[in-house]
Amino acid sequence: xxxxxxxxxxxxxxxxxxxxxxxxxxxxxxxxxxxxxxxxxxxxxxxxxxxxxxxxxxxxxxxxxxxxxxxxxxxxxxxxxxxxxxxxxxxxxxxxxxxxxxxxxxxxxxxxxxxxxxxxxxxxxxxxxxxxxxxxxxxxxxxxxxxxxxxxxxxxxxxxxxxxxxxxxxxxxxxxxxxxxxxxxxxxxxxxxxxxxxxxxxxxxxxxxxxxxxxxxxxxxxxxxxxxxxxxxxxxxxxxxxxxxxxxxxxxxxxxxxxxxxxxxxxxxxxxxxxxxxxxxxxxxxxxxxxxxxxxxxxxxxxxxxxxxxxxxxxxxxxxxxxxxxxxxxxxxxxxxxxxxxxxxxxxxxxxxxxxxxxxxxxxxxxxxxxxxxxxxxxxxxxxxxxxxx
Numbered sequence: 001x002x003x004x005x006x007x008x009x010x011x012x013x014x015x016x017x018x019x020x021x022x023x024x025x026x027x028x029x030x031x032x033x034x035x036x037x038x039x040x041x042x043x044x045x046x047x048x049x050x051x052x053x054x055x056x057x058x059x060x061x062x063x064x065x066x067x068x069x070x071x072x073x074x075x076x077x078x079x080x081x082x083x084x085x086x087x088x089x090x091x092x093x094x095x096x097x098x099x100x101x102x103x104x105x106x107x108x109x110x111x112x113x114x115x116x117x118x119x120x121x122x123x124x125x126x127x128x129x130x131x132x133x134x135x136x137x138x139x140x141x142x143x144x145x146x147x148x149x150x151x152x153x154x155x156x157x158x159x160x161x162x163x164x165x166x167x168x169x170x171x172x173x174x175x176x177x178x179x180x181x182x183x184x185x186x187x188x189x190x191x192x193x194x195x196x197x198x199x200x201x202x203x204x205x206x207x208x209x210x211x212x213x214x215x216x217x218x219x220x221x222x223x224x225x226x227x228x229x230x231x232x233x234x235x236x237x238x239x240x241x242x243x244x245x246x247x248x249x250x251x252x253x254x255x256x257x258x259x260x261x262x263x264x265x266x267x268x269x270x271x272x273x274x275x276x277x278x279x280x281x282x283x284x285x286x287x288x289x290x291x292x293x294x295x296x297x298x299x300x301x302x303x304x305x306x307x308x309x310x311x312x313x314x315x316x317x318x319x320x321x322x323x324x325x326x327x328x329x330x331x332x333x334x335x336x337x338x339x340x341x342x343x344x345x346x347x348x349x350x351x352x353x354x355x356x357x358x359x360x361x362x363x364x365x366x367x368x369x370x371x372x373x374x375x376x377x378x379x380x381x382x383x384x385x386x387x388x389x390x
Contacts, residue, residue, distance in 0.1 A: 010277020033284020065244020
């Protein structure tokens with residue numbers, strides 16, 4: 001009954017929110033969820049890692065991946081790859097050391113704990129931001145870069161976090177080179193599984209012309225690639241993203257898939273708002289238990305630092321490429337940086353840490369949840385006016 005009511009509330013929000021550029025849907029859902037946390041009927045709802053990671057996340061990742069333009073991936077592939085790998089590592093390290101240095105003023109974090117906070121805050125989750133960027137400007141370049149980067153860095157950030165989290169729970173010290181080796185193996189392994197699985201399904205889809213069976217096959221692809229990769233110990237997130245990208249690539253290179261693409265969209269376009277409604281409403285309900293007054297000062301500093309570091313990384317990465325240096329100026333760097341909102345993936349990592357470390361990580365949970373709330377509300381509301389102004 002609770003789930004049905006949450007879906008109905010999500011339907012109302014999506015229906016009434018006709019000017020999404022001013023008040024994006026995720027913000028409304030999040031704030032509504034925080035309000036619902038004070039209603040006894042919803043107090044028994046619990047958000048756990050398995051619910052989001054195993055059931056919700058593969059769907060959201062697959063939707064973004066198969067709808068992403070192969071032409072955009074080819075055009076911005078170098079920039080997206082750099083931001084999602086080397087850029088992500090630099091961002092996580094810089095934010096981690098900043099957290100360690102500044103955190104001592106407010107509380108005490110070990111270096112590993114500070115790096116964990118940074119790892120949780122590194123993945124970006126644009127959700128409705130991409131549509132807002134496209135509404136606010138005729139130039140879709142920034143939106144394509146933000147969306148493409150988000151797909152890839154969700155996977156690399158999970159790998160980064162997983163290794164750090166294991167060290168934190170086991171009480172081990174941070175060792176860079178063993179960490180880097182595992183990071184590469186898990187990332188590349190997931191991507192390869194996704195690409196292979198996606199290619200196989202793109203060929204198998206033509207065996208039947210019944211659209212409902214083809215949609216069933218897409219569900220197998222989205223969840224099968226994810227759980228297969230997780231089972232063998234590599235990145236399920238990158239596997240699902242890779243499978244969706246391969247499917248999109250096949251769509252772009254054959255005329256026989258037009259009806260299949262339409263069928264997929266008719267199904268997954270219903271799944272997306274359904275999942276988003278539940279995710280952001282429940283995030284709001286869950287976050288209230290972890291928000292305490294004495295973490296907000298540090299949370300504001302981390303929120304500002306995360307944006308500044310991301311801006312420097314994005315701007316610096318563009319300067320290394322003569323191609324992008326010519327037409328991606330500081331204004332576009334600012335918009336790309338501001339659009340890097342913390343959301344679903346950050347919450348997944350946070351809940352994963354809670355499940356593994358328990359009370360040992362309560363301080364990390366409190367300050368990180370606060371930063372995520374600030375990011376979703378402030379950055380989502382600021383995307384439209386910032387992009388119009390710049």
